[in-house]
Amino acid sequence: WMDKVLVVGGAGYIGSHTCLNLAGRGFEPVVYDNLSNGHREFVKWGPLETGDIRDGDRLDAVISRHEPVAIVHFAALIEVGQSVTEPLQFYENNVAGTLTLLAAAERAGIDKFVFSSTCATYGIPRSTPMAETHPQAPINPYGRSKYLVEEVLRDLSDLKSLRTVILRYFNASGADPEGRIGEWHTPETHAIPLAIDAALGRREGFAIFGSDYDTRDGTCVRDYIHVMDLADAHGRAVEYLLSGGESVALNLGTGTGTTVAEMLAAIEAVSGRPFPVKHAGRRAGDSPALVADNQKAWEVLGWRPERDLDAIIESAWNWHAGRANGAV
Numbered sequence: 001w002m003d004k005v006l007v008v009g010g011a012g013y014i015g016s017h018t019c020l021n022l023a024g025r026g027f028e029p030v031v032y033d034n035l036s037n038g039h040r041e042f043v044k045w046g047p048l049e050t051g052d053i054r055d056g057d058r059l060d061a062v063i064s065r066h067e068p069v070a071i072v073h074f075a076a077l078i079e080v081g082q083s084v085t086e087p088l089q090f091y092e093n094n095v096a097g098t099l100t101l102l103a104a105a106e107r108a109g110i111d112k113f114v115f116s117s118t119c120a121t122y123g124i125p126r127s128t129p130m131a132e133t134h135p136q137a138p139i140n141p142y143g144r145s146k147y148l149v150e151e152v153l154r155d156l157s158d159l160k161s162l163r164t165v166i167l168r169y170f171n172a173s174g175a176d177p178e179g180r181i182g183e184w185h186t187p188e189t190h191a192i193p194l195a196i197d198a199a200l201g202r203r204e205g206f207a208i209f210g211s212d213y214d215t216r217d218g219t220c221v222r223d224y225i226h227v228m229d230l231a232d233a234h235g236r237a238v239e240y241l242l243s244g245g246e247s248v249a250l251n252l253g254t255g256t257g258t259t260v261a262e263m264l265a266a267i268e269a270v271s272g273r274p275f276p277v278k279h280a281g282r283r284a285g286d287s288p289a290l291v292a293d294n295q296k297a298w299e300v301l302g303w304r305p306e307r308d309l310d311a312i313i314e315s316a317w318n319w320h321a322g323r324a325n326g327a328v
């Protein structure tokens with residue numbers, strides 16, 4: 001028998017790549033997803049159980065059917081802008097939903113839990129690169145919803161038997177190099193897929209949000225991390241918990257900062273297709289620079305990113321170019 005892992009939100013972008021990684025490690029990923037943002041077509045490495053994380057009865061039924069050894073939890077609303085206009089939706093889905101999931105896990109005696117968190121829990125960086133000890137002061141309801149769950153997980157680790165790996169992602173990007181799955185958001189708001197669409201001639205061009213930041217070229221610095229590297233960290237986190245690892249929070253980034261202008265130049269260089277770029281105003285809630293100190297993930301999980309920005313762009317390009325009008 002293969003051990004099963006319940007991958008909540010496994011039909012989404014990072015969740016589906018994690019299923020691919022878990023399958024490669026000999027686990028059977030069981031996806032639990034309400035398909036609000038996930039895609040049925042991305043569930044390729046194990047069964048799909050449709051359901052919402054706010055539905056405790058449904059969770060009980062799925063958990064008792066599959067008896068997973070651990071839970072990896074991705075299901076969340078993620079658009080920062082939407083979190084500012086609809087904060088209650090974020091607290092309901094991301095916080096209340098996760099509490100329902102945690103209660104179901106506790107009822108079933110599942111004590112190993114990997115949680116998708118974000119560098120957005122740090123808020124405005126006091127310095128970069130940021131280590132896990134950087135103060136957490138999120139600046140929008142999205143970041144706050146993730147931060148609140150982190151606090152709950154810390155309590156459950158301290159006071160109950162839960163063991164949890166909290167993974168704080170920097171800028172997830174890229175796709176499965178074999179093109180089976182990739183980034184597919186509707187509407188798309190992320191910089192790399194938008195720029196690739198501009199290079200493919202599917203958009204008029206790319207608007208840079210802010211060119212007057214205190215950075216080397218005035219545009220925001222981000223730490224773009226390949227989704228296959230992120231997926232690998234989740235696989236390692238599951239194995240770490242199964243072998244008795246203690247609760248921990250880890251940054252997942254490369255440690256290398258790239259400005260928006262540098263990212264655009266890399267896309268032009270990799271693709272050989274120049275596209276129009278214009279300068280627009282700053283986007284509300286954007287941090288000037290987010291770069292990970294990733295030393296702790298190396299110490300705890302033996303994890304180090306293996307793919308660079310060119311690999312991100314190549315894999316993302318292949319995925320987006322191969323997709324006609326939203327179809328896989």
Ligand code: UDP
Pocket residue numbers: 171189190191192194206207208209210220221222260283286
């Ligand atoms: N960005 C941009 N134009 C766009 C979309 C994004 O200049 O059309 C910038 C954004 O301001 C940020 C960076 O690209 O500095 C990465 O943004 P993204 O939304 O991909 O990720 P975030 O850092 O917000 O999680």
